[in-house]
Structure formats: structure tokens, C-alpha cells
Amino acid sequence: MDLIEFNNSIVSNNGKAYMVGGAVRDSLMGTMPKDRDYCVTGLTQETFESLFPSAELQGKDFPVYRLEINGEICEVALARKERKKTRGHRGFEVIFTPDVTIEQDLFRRDFRINAMAFDLSTNEIIDPYNGQKDIEDRILRATSPAFREDPLRVYRAARLAAQLDFRIDLFTLTLMDELKDELTSLSIERVYGEMIKALMSNKPSRFFYELEHSGVLDVHFPEISTLMNFRQNPKYHPEGNVFVHTMQVLDSARYFCNTLPVKNELAVMMSALLHDVGKAVTFGTHPIKGTPTYHEHEHRGVPIAEDFLSRFNLKSIKAAVLFNVKNHMIMHDAFTTMKPIKAVNFMDGKFEPTDKDTYIRNTGLLQVMDIHDYMAVCLSDTAGRVSAPSSLPDILKVTRLVLSLLSYENNFTFESISLLVSDIIEDSEQASRITNDIIRVSKHAKIMETYAQYSKTVTYSKDIAEALNKYEGEKLGYIIHKDKQQQRVSHMKTVRGFYLNKMKEAEL
Template sequence: MQLDTFVNTLKTNNAKGYLVGGAVRDSLMGKVAKDNDYCVTGISQETFESLFPAAELQGKDFPVYRMDIDGEYCEVALARTERKTSTGHKGFTIHTSPTVTIEEDLARRDFTINAMAIDLETKELIDPFYGQEDLNCSLLRATTKAFSEDPLRVYRAARFCARYGFSVEYGTMQMMKSLKAEISSLSIERVLDETNKAFMVGTPSLFFRTLKEAEVLDVHFPEIDCLSEFEQNPEHHPEGNVFEHTMQVVDAARYLCDQLPADSELIVMYSSLLHDVGKAVTKGIHPVKGTVTYITHEAAGVPIAEKFLDRFNLKSFKKAILFNVSAHMVFHDAFTTMRLPKAVDFVEGKFELDGDSYIRKPGVVSSNHILDYSIVCIADAIGRLKEPRKLESVLKLTANTITTFRYRVPFYIKGLFSELIKIFKDYDSADRVYKAILIAAQHKAILEIYHEDARRVTCSLDIEELKTKYQGEKLGYAIHSDKRKQRIAIMRESRNKIKKYLETVKE
């Protein structure tokens, strides 16, 4: 159905149609809306269905339809009001009637930026709660005090902050704080859904920072909330406590996922969120320097991360995320200094004897996509800036370095340092980040060269004969051991290629 036909049909029957919600908000922000939602006033459900028989009723509790308008499958709802009747985000009584006005319908919406409408006939903006003004001020404000009737809106507020870089208006923040007791009534699925959406937008750290400011982060994310209590050695972490570092890493991971073809963005994002949770249980003091330490925090973080993933029903991600948590420190400097056999085991996984049988422990390629693991580790290396506002500029250089650092392609290495000096205006800060970027680029390149060349490795033994001697993991161990010799040679060659490349570009 053409939009004009839809509007004229409503007008003929003394009804009106409005474009509402996100489409209006995005239009005023100069963005292209993902989809268009409409609200209709002045009409009964029976009349609407008789006028538009092709409309498909979706809602059980109130009349909302799906129908084709201008070639798009849109949502069309009849105007309604809501009244709180019990706790939780579902405890509402819905009232719909031809007498409900567009202003009354908009009043039930969560934020002023979502409580605007455009009259489809006159093209007039209907903005009874000054949402356009809040948009211009990058402010998230509750439409009415009814905001506090739905605890899910706390998470929606945090997600909108992450999506648009907005801050929360004071009165709205106070209402968010008052909802802490009710937040625990939310299903983990609803919290997970909001979190996943926040992870897919520009500044996901604002999701967690907003929840923390509202003093509710500990309800569903206690492992993350407590990280603000743990300071770090400023020599390696000038950004401050572990929570601040984690937030920078999460934002860095999001940026790198946008620039690089990550295989599973959610695995990268949850790995980044959880990579340092082990620091909450490993704090120590260096016996000589007197500085804070977090020795073996990677291993200590695995059971904490596993508990988190089980609680959020993210079991399908566990293998990859737990590997990333346990091995994120290897990428910083240990990978290129590992003995070759150990480096191969790290990438491919290894067999360990357990009594009379072998157990295979996962490696990078058996639990992960190499790029996913690399992004987590690169984000961890870069997310250590004393001035977080410089993170985006550093990430642009990092992404450019990672994508152009190829052993067959010239790379102007001195230019990288010059650009970092411009950003930091401080030699020591620039040098520290410069080294982190170069190490990350080297490790990623070695992993990719190795993985590409290792694909041609085949077992030199007679597999059918081996099957007569071994079964299960013992058979796997025999084949793995034979291939390992070839893989060690490939790892050596991969390292040499990058070593020669660096010697060339540093000249």
C-alpha cells in the first residue's frame, strides 16, 4: 500500500496517522532510520481491520499490526495509554480507544527523544516533551515520572547513551537509581538483549559507565562493578583502575571490530569485557618496587568469566572467550619469544598425558578465529591511555597499521611514531603506545602467515595403519605429533619473514 493511500483512507474515516519513535528521532539527527513505525488515532480496532484487511495483528494485549507501506513491512499501532498495576516491566494495563490522542500515546514512551511524532498529513512535528531540544543537547531525559514504572528502561537508557554518546539528565538518573530493587526482577534474557545491542554500537563503555553512575551495575555485572576498586601500576596502566582500563578496552575492541572483519563480534566484545576480571582476586604488592601486581590474573579470571557466561546463558561462546581471558597476555610480548614448539602448541593446541589417556587442550585456532583473538589482545594493549579522549585517534593509527603491516608491502614505520608524537605531545607516552602497536602488528602478522602456510600440512604417516594401533585421543596425538614437526618449521619461517620485513622498513 502506498503511504498516501494509507493517509487518505484514515482521513476519510476521521482518523489520523503519525510517524513515531526512532524514525522521527533518527530523521532529526540526520540519520537514516532502520524502519518506520506508525501510530493511528481516532479509530477503533474493528474499523481499522475492516479498512486494512491485509494488516496482520501482532499484539495479544493491544492492537499492533504489521503491514506493507511503500514496500516496507512496517509496524502500525493504534494509540494507547498504559497504567502500572504490578512490579516488573510487564506489570501494565493497556487501554486503547479512538479517543486516545497522539500526545497521550507519546506520554507513555520512555525518553523525550523517542516521544515525538510527525503528522503524515501536514508533516508537522509533534513534540510535547521537547525531545528535539534534548537531541540538540545530547541529553537523555525521561518523558514523564512514569519512567520509574519499568525497570527495563534503566538498561535502555544505558544503551541509548552508548549508541549516541548522550548523558542522562539528573532527574532521570535519580529515577534510575530508585529502580535498583526492581532491576533484579528482569529476566536475564532481557538484560542480555540490551547488553548485546550496546556492544554493537559506537561507545559501548557508556552502557556500563551509565549503569555504574546509576549505582546498579552490581545487580547483573558484579564482576565488572568491583573492578573500580583495584588500582594498577601507572608504569603499565597510566589510565588508572581496572574498571577504567576495561572500559577503554571495550571501546577499542568495538572500533577494531568495525575496521577489521571479526568472525564473531560478540565473542570479541565479551572477551574484552571479561579479560581482566581475575585481577579482583590476585592483587599483590611487588616485594622490591612496592607497586601493585596482579600475577596470574589471566588464569584466575577463567572461573570468574565462566560463572558470568553461565549466568548469561552464553555457553556457546565459552570456549573462545575463556581462551581469550586465559591467554590475552601472551600476545603482548611472550609470543615471539616463546620456544618454537611451545608457540605451535599455543596456536594449535596440545595434548597432555592424563593417566593412561591424552587430553587435548585448545589453542588459538581450535577455539577461536585468529583475528578475534588478535583484536582482543590489541584492544588490551591500546586501552591504557591516561587521556581517554585520545583513544579514537590512537585507534585510527592502530587499525591503519594492522591493515597495512604486511611482509610483502612497504610500511612507513617512522611515520607511525611521528603521528603518535602529534597526538600525545610527549615522547614517553608516544613511545609506549608505538611499541605496543608494533608488537601487536608483528604478532598478528606472524599468526596469519603461520596459519595460512600450516594449512598445507599433512600427516606423513599411514593413518589407516595408525588406526589399527590407536583410537580416540591417542590416535589424534600420534597424528598431531607427526604434523607438529612440520608446523615448527613453518612457525620458524613465519617469524623470520616478519623479522626480515621489520629490518627492511626500519631502514
């Protein structure tokens, strides 16, 4: 059925049909609506079902249907009013009589930018609560105090702010705070759903910032909320406390998910969110300088991150996220200072005998995740250290540029990159540090990427039939591993040498 036929059927029975909600908002913002929802006034449930016998009833407490319109499965609801009766997400009395107006239906909707309708007969925008003005001002406002009747709207508000990069107005933040005690009534799956949508948006930090601004972040995200309390050494972290740094890393990770061939975006985003949670339990003070220290924070963060992932039932990405939390500092300095064999073991794992009959296997990076996923997390940790958030997008572009220059036989110099960074960051000392950090971490990333491509092709270099005849079980595995390890160490030296020479040339 096409949209004209749908509308004519309703109008001929003294009803009215409207496109509503996010589809109207997205159309006004110039983006293609993902889903089209419709609202019908003036009809009883019986009349609607007689007009559209193929409509599938979805709601138990009120009439919402799935119906194919213009080749798309759409949601069609009869206009309704709601009245809060009990605590929680579902504690409503619903009224859906034919005399409920479109304005009354829109009034129950969460935000003014969602409380608009498009009249299918007149092509007019019905905007009784000034949603268009809020779009123009890039602000999210509750349609009415009835917002507080549904605690899930707290997380919807923060998620929508992240997706649209809108700020939430003070009145709505206050309503969110008033719902704090009711948030525990929500299932963890509901919270998880909103969090995941926010992490996949272009501005994921908005989700956590707005929850913090409303005073409710600690309800379901205490590991993140507590990071507000921990200042950092301004020499290395001019951006501010650990929470601010984490938010900049989160937005950076979103950028690299969009620009690098990462395989598991959720693992990357969750790693960015949790990478520094160990700082909450490792805060110290340098005995001479008096600056904050966080020794071993990456290791101490692993059990904290594990508890977080378990609470949200994120079992499928746990191994990758915990590896990243534990090892996100490797790419900053240690990767080209550690011995080649240790670098190989970090990448491919280690298989060693403990005594005559037993062996131990330690998992390496390439057994846990795709190399680009790890690169995205570590590059984000580097980029997310700028004092002015407005400069972050440009710093991310410079980082991506350096990666591109390293990928090919392009000539570049530290000076050329430094000039780009200096145009973005006025503070010369900070610009110099950021330049060095970007180039160093990009170099490590390219070494890892190049090595990873080679590592997949390594095979046993000796007579495999002889090995099979001579060894068995884990002893055989160990012999094969040691042979491959020797080849990989040789290649690691070659790859390191190539990029180290390239760096020396760039310094000239």
C-alpha cells in the same frame, strides 16, 4: 498498501495517522530508519480492524498490529495512555479510547527524543517535549517521571546512549537509580537483549558507564562494577582503574570488529568485557615499588568469566571467551620469547602420551576461534591504555596502519610510527611506550595470522598407507600429529624470523 492509501483510509474515518518513535528520531538525525512505527488516533479498535482486515493483532493488553505498508512490515498501534498498577515490567493499566491524543500517547514514551511524531497529513513534526533540542544537544532525557514505571527502561536508556553516543541527563540518571530494586524483576533475557544491542553499537562503553553513573551497574553486572575499585600501575595503565581500562578495550574491540575480518563479533566483544575480571581477586602490591600487581589475573579470571557467561546463557561462545580471558597476555610478550614448539602448541593444540595406552589432547587457539577474533581482543587490550579517551580513536587508526604495513612489503620505521603517536599523545614517555606496544603486538598478530594460513595446509608428509597399517586408534593420531607438528615448528621459525628481521629493519 502504500502510505498514502493507509493515511487516506484513516483520515476518511475521522482519524489521524502519525509516524512515531525511533523512525522520526533517526530521520531528524539524518540516518535511515531501521523500522517504521505508526500511531493512530480517533479510531476504535473495531473501526481500525474493519479498515485493515489484513492487520495482524500482536498485543494482548492493547491494540498493536503488524501491517504491510510500502512493502515493509510495520507496527501500527492505536494511541494509548498507561497507568502503573503493580511492580514490574508489565504492571500497567492501558487506556486506548478514540479520544486519546497524540500528545498523550507521546507522553508515555520513554525519552523525549522518542516522544515525537510526524503527521502524515500535514508533514509536520509534533514535538511537545522538545525532543529535537535533545538531539541537538546529544542528550537523553526521560519524557516524564512516568519513566520509573518500567524498570526495563533503565537498560534501554543505557543501550540507546551507547547506540547514539548520547549522555544521559542527571534527572534521568536519578530515575534510573530509583528503579534499582525493581531491576531484579526483569528476566535475564530482557537484560541480555539490551546488553547485546549495546555491545554491537559504535560506543559500547556508554552502556556500562551510564549504568555506573546511575548506581545500578552492580545489579546484573557485579563482575564489571567491582573493577572500579582496583587501581593500576600508572606506568603501564595511565588511563586509570581496571574499569576504565576495560571500557577503552571494549570500544577498541568494536573498532577492530568493524575493520578486521572477525568471525564472531559477540565472542570478541564479550572477551573484551571480561578479559580482566580476574584482577578483582588478584590485587597485590609490589614489595619494593609499592605499585599494584595482578599476578595470574588472566587464569584467575576464567571461573569468574564462566559464571558471568552461564548467568546470561552464553553457552555458544563460552569456549572462545574463556580461552581469550586465559590467554590474552600471550601476544604482549610471550609469543616470540617462548620456544617455537610451545608457540605451535599454543596455536594448534598439543597431543601427547601420558603413558603407554593413554593420550591427552590440549586444545589450541585455532581449534577454538578464528585467528582474527583473537587478534582483535589482544590488539584492543594494547590500544586501550591511553590516558586521554579522546586520543583512543587516533591510536586505533595507527594500530590498524601498522598491521597494514606489516601485511605487505612496505617499509616503515619505528621513528615514523613514533611521530604519528607523538602527534596524538603529548607525554613523550607514554607515547614511546604506546609506540613499542603497538608495534610489538602488531608483529605478533601478523606472525599468528601468517602461521595460521600455513597451518591449515599441513598434511602428513610420510606414507599414510604405511602408518595406517602400523598404527591404530590414538596412537595413529599421535604419529600424524607429531609429523605435522615438526612441519609447523619449521614454519613457525621461518615466519618468526621474517617478522623479527622486519622489526630490526624498522628500528634503523
